[in-house]
């Protein structure tokens with residue numbers, strides 16, 4: 001029972017999946033947690049508060065103005081809880097939370113949270129894909145919240161799509177894992193690259209790729225949550241800076257190379273999640289290239305950032321992680337890359353999966369193991385990668401910033 005003694009507020013908002021919150025509350029209690037339920041008005045129309053009162057032995061908080069609360073119940077609950085999990089989290093609730101509203105029991109408690117905040121979204125797939133929802137989710141993550149799901153499956157109206165709430169048992173597992181992780185990267189400095197690079201052809205055109213930067217930004221957010229200090233070297237993306245990260249903005253592969261080479265020796269961990277262009281135009285035309293009958297481009301190789309860090313690393317970084325996007329022989333290609341580039345871990349994904357989406361399916365390849373993971377959110381994958389990084393760091397002594405300390409390898 002690894003949630004033994006944990007104090008958890010389960011916030012319930014008004015979606016069909018509210019009935020699953022009954023199972024979630026039971027599961028958390030079965031694992032030893034003390035649970036207090038808070039509900040939005042809409043949630044009380046889906047499941048009766050009396051159900052949760054019966055399960056937990058405590059009436060849910062449904063009304064900030066109820067006379068039986070002696071003081072500010074949301075402040076007390078926010079202080080009491082080690083974690084708050086909103087399940088289901090509706091489109092509406094996340095919009096209100098992202099805007100900083102505090103006009104009901106769930107939102108006011110979230111606003112006073114001392115512990116970690118988790119959302120388990122549940123909604124129709126078009127509500128999830130809606131630009132407003134995606135922007136709100138990004139804002140909540142930027143402020144440190146963790147999204148548990150949604151997952152792909154059968155939705156309330158029978159359609160299949162991305163928007164189904166994660167199963168209660170899986171939510172409980174995630175909470176356990178998050179509690180176990182704690183701040184395992186405290187005192188560690190993690191350097192992450194993210195996004196595409198843009199290789200200029202002329203003043204208005206460039207060669208680029210479809211990378212959105214979401215994977216690298218997810219790793220940065222999760223590393224920060226786990227206590228690391230983070231430097232994020234980012235190509236051109238359309239994402240908010242993860243709060244607390246030192247963000248270095250670059251455009252072309254050569255700038256990214258320079259930014260990384262200047263900083264990698266200060267890092268305990270380097271994770272190269274950027275999709276760096278292998279080639280750039282030999283020349284950048286000083287003026288816009290005029291339309292003609294055809295155009296031939298001469299391309300030259302860009303520097304290989306991962307290989308250069310791998311070749312030049314002394315005792316820092318202690319852990320070097322690369323990404324491999326392959327169309328065939330995924331694991332074999334990743335293992336080859338691991339050896340060639342002097343990395344400790346390669347995150348391999350199929351070129352058909354993941355570059356621009358919110359989910360990813362990856363295989364984690366290390367010298368003596370390969371772990372194929374199921375499709376999951378980029379934040380969940382970020383934590384899986386950081387779990388391996390954390391394990392690899394455990395094998396290394398914690399080092400000071402000096403280059404040639406007593407523990408420097410021979």
Ligand SMILES: Cc1cc2nc3c(=O)[nH]c(=O)nc-3n(C[C@H](O)[C@H](O)[C@H](O)COP(=O)(O)O)c2cc1C
Pocket residue numbers: 012013014015016017040041042043089090091092093094122123124127156
């Ligand atoms: C039958 C029914 C089912 C609904 N299911 C969902 C849902 O699964 N997800 C969602 O985001 N909204 C759903 N809604 C809409 C929300 O109930 C509505 O946006 C409400 O204002 C949410 O309030 P709350 O976020 O304060 O709980 C549903 C509405 C109805 C009438």
